[in-house]
Amino acid sequence: MDEDGLAVRFEEQRPHLRAVAYRMLGSHAEADDAVQNAWLRLSGADTAGVANLAGWLTTVVARECLNMLRARRNRREEPLPDVTAEPAAEAHDAGDPEAEALLADSIGPALMVVLDGLAPAERLAFVLHDVFAVPFGEIADIVGRSPAAARQLASRARRRVVGATPPRQVDIARQRRVVDAFLAALRHGDFDGLLAVLDPDVLLRDGDAEPVRGARAVGAHALTFSRAARFVRPALVDGAVGLAIVPQGRLIGALAFTFDHDKITAIEMIDDPGRLRHVDLAALRP
Structure with a gap:
C-alpha cells in the first residue's frame, strides 16, 4: 500500500x-x-x-x-x-x-x-x-x-x-462551582482563594514543560496568568467542567480539570492547535 x-x-x-x-x-x-x-x-x-x-x-x-x-x-x-x-x-x-x-x-x-x-x-x-x-x-x-x-x-x-472510586454520575453543577471559584480567585489574584479549591497534591501538566505538583506551587504558577484570566470562560472540556481561553472570541487554549469532591486534583493545559482539534469542547452558560 x-x-x-x-x-x-x-x-x-x-x-x-x-x-x-x-x-x-x-x-x-x-x-x-x-x-x-x-x-x-x-x-x-x-x-x-x-x-x-x-x-x-x-x-x-x-x-x-x-x-x-x-x-x-x-x-x-x-x-x-x-x-x-x-x-x-x-x-x-x-x-x-x-x-x-x-x-x-x-x-x-x-x-x-x-x-x-x-x-x-x-x-x-x-x-x-x-x-x-x-x-x-x-x-x-x-x-x-x-x-x-x-x-x-x-x-x-x-x-x-x-x-x-465507585462509579458515579458526573456532577456538572458541583464541578462548575469549583471552577467558578478557581476562576474568580485567578482574576482577583487571590492566592488563598486558589488554595481553597486546589487539592494539596494537585498536579499541573503543561505540554512538554516539567509538571508542577502541590497546591502552593500550582497556585503560584496560575497567578502568573492572572491578567489573561479575563479572556477565560467556563466550558465543558471532554465531558468535565473546565476553562476555554478565548481572546476576542478566538479559541487558543483550554484547561482540563480532574476533580475529587470539591477539590481540583489535576489541571492540564491544552494549547497546541492540533490537540485542540481533538478535544470535545462545549460552551457553558454564565
Missing part, C-alpha cells in the same frame, strides 16, 4: 488510538505523542503481512503508553513481581458482567487519579481489557507475561478501582 493510502487508513483509526492512549496516560499531550509515534512506526514498517491493521496499531500504541508510564514513574515504581493465576480470586472477581460494563464505561476524569496509582502493567491490562475488550492473549504479548498473569493484572487493578 502506498503512503497516501496508509495515511488514510491511519487517520480512520486515530480517534480510537487516541482514546486508548488517553485512558492509559491521562494526558492529552502524552496521548498525542503516543499516537504520533505509532504513525512513525507504521510509516516505516512493512505492513504487507498485517491482516488486522487496527489491532496492530492498538498494540503499538499500547506499548508506547506502557513505556511512557514506566518512564513517568521511574524511581517511584518498584518492580512488579511476576503474577501467577489465582483461580479462587478470579472466580470471585468475575462478578456481574453488567456491573463490570458500567465500571468500564465510567472511566473518565473522576477515575484518572485512581488509575494514576496503578502500576503501569496493571493500568494497561485493565484499560485494554475492561474498556476496549482486548483479549488477554494480546495483552500478555504487550506486557511480556502469560495470559493468566495478564488476566490477574486486570483483576488486581479492577479491585483497586472499585474499592477506591
Whole structure:
C-alpha cells in the first residue's frame, strides 16, 4: 500500500488510538505523542503481512503508553513481581458482567487519579481489557507475561478501582462551582482563594514543560496568568467542567480539570492547535 493510502487508513483509526492512549496516560499531550509515534512506526514498517491493521496499531500504541508510564514513574515504581493465576480470586472477581460494563464505561476524569496509582502493567491490562475488550492473549504479548498473569493484572487493578472510586454520575453543577471559584480567585489574584479549591497534591501538566505538583506551587504558577484570566470562560472540556481561553472570541487554549469532591486534583493545559482539534469542547452558560 502506498503512503497516501496508509495515511488514510491511519487517520480512520486515530480517534480510537487516541482514546486508548488517553485512558492509559491521562494526558492529552502524552496521548498525542503516543499516537504520533505509532504513525512513525507504521510509516516505516512493512505492513504487507498485517491482516488486522487496527489491532496492530492498538498494540503499538499500547506499548508506547506502557513505556511512557514506566518512564513517568521511574524511581517511584518498584518492580512488579511476576503474577501467577489465582483461580479462587478470579472466580470471585468475575462478578456481574453488567456491573463490570458500567465500571468500564465510567472511566473518565473522576477515575484518572485512581488509575494514576496503578502500576503501569496493571493500568494497561485493565484499560485494554475492561474498556476496549482486548483479549488477554494480546495483552500478555504487550506486557511480556502469560495470559493468566495478564488476566490477574486486570483483576488486581479492577479491585483497586472499585474499592477506591465507585462509579458515579458526573456532577456538572458541583464541578462548575469549583471552577467558578478557581476562576474568580485567578482574576482577583487571590492566592488563598486558589488554595481553597486546589487539592494539596494537585498536579499541573503543561505540554512538554516539567509538571508542577502541590497546591502552593500550582497556585503560584496560575497567578502568573492572572491578567489573561479575563479572556477565560467556563466550558465543558471532554465531558468535565473546565476553562476555554478565548481572546476576542478566538479559541487558543483550554484547561482540563480532574476533580475529587470539591477539590481540583489535576489541571492540564491544552494549547497546541492540533490537540485542540481533538478535544470535545462545549460552551457553558454564565
